[in-house]
Amino acid sequence: MGSRVIQLTDIHLVPRQQRVSKVLDTYTLFEQAIEKIADDLPRLGQVDAIVVTGDVSDHGDEESYRDFHAIISRLNLPYVVIPGNHDKREAMVSAIDGLSVCGETGELNSVYPLSAFDIIALDTVIPGSGAGALSDNTLAFLESALATDLEKPALITMHHPPFDSGIQFMDNIGLKGRDDMARILAQSPREKRVICGHLHNSIVCNIGNATVLSAPGVASSFLTDYRDDAPVGFTQDPGGYMVHDWSHGFRSTYVSLSRHGGLFAF
Template sequence: MTKILQISDTHIVPHGDLAYDKVDTAAALSETVATINRLRAQAGPIDLVIVTGDLTEHGSDAEYGRFLEIMADLELPFRAVPGNHDRRGPMRSAFETTGWMSRQGDVNWQTDFEDFAVVGLDSLEEGQAYGTLAPDTLAWLSGQLVELNGKPVIIALHHPPFATGIQAMDAQNLRNANELEDALAGYSGEIRLICGHVHRSIAGLFAGRFCQICQGTSHAVTLDQRSDAGNSLTVEPGGMMLHEWRGGRFLSHLIPVGSFPGPYPFLGVR
């Protein structure tokens, strides 16, 4: 049974700094890694961890170095796609020894497992908060789907392709979602889209396919759907998603970051 974990929006900053002068994102990522390592005993074999963008706050070499220092304690392999806070050049340099990082162009990749394939898409528009999928990325995706020939697939990207009602974030979503919809049209197999960017757990349909936005590891975009609300953060608990293939379908589990009391048996229940 194939299982992958999704974390998102780690926003690592240099040593001694807090993100937005408020959030210790490095401590939050360390706790996330510890939670994942503990989870392995309960959840069974996990094949991969995916980071759906915004690994760093400013895309600097120092931030990627710190990200990798923390992730070195992770007992599972991981892959990542860039978000709007990332930068391809420094990200590529940081991951140049991996087997999945492209040497040039957009950071797109695919890996195959027994039950499904995972495709990572680069939606970074350098210098902008919103995202786009470049023509080369869309063409590459279309080609991969042809080769997959109906095999179930998880497609990971940073920017969600639909509105969430948080207007300041919706203005920064994927700008050419219609072209992604065209690329997915006609695929005979099950597709699950997974995203980040909004720092909240939000699920919906896109082009008839289930799409799951993952909350961040350290803080959330404030849930404020008033038309005049600005962009702000709330320090809510971090979380991750466990995506698995079970009973011929995808299932997604929301898992909080941290250590909590329990498990306690249900007394008197058989």
């Protein structure tokens, strides 16, 4: 029996009437994304959950998290939320049901079992920083989670990518601890896929015997620009979401959030 999840990332929600960087109406953009996904669902088959890989809010305010819950609930699907560098853990826990801190560190690490695979959610947030880190606590959590049910595949979810993207201004706020993560992944015999956000761009890499990929953002897009002096900023190009499923192996599919112009027969 297979399982299937939708991945959303980098929503950067602000309350209605506000704008991110005086440009992005992320409230309306998120509503439009959910409407597009609702239209897509009949074509996707059974979806077990939505995984949101961070930067749910732009400022980390409780109002944005309450708006997030109200809007995403229109899909009538369970959802898993991982914090990003724009998020604030305390506000997330207060406003979103089902979130709880892991131990004394306050990190939001958790495991969500589906029939075909486990979702292992990792918190990479450094409070007050755009960069991320896999703390000793989070690395121990990952190692322990992977050590259970070795026959079951694992979808490992996080915000910061455990690889260099080539986009300099994003790599400057990258992830610490990724070598330790690669070692843990390499030592585990489980089938694994790692998914992340942060880059507002879709990139596929390998780490520690696992495929890892970043998903496009909902709020905006970042250019693929490998120059050392690449300009810092975003575009309003249409973003997208990912569909990850398992049936004799992981499969990950990009779906655009732009509306298509119609279907034409061959």
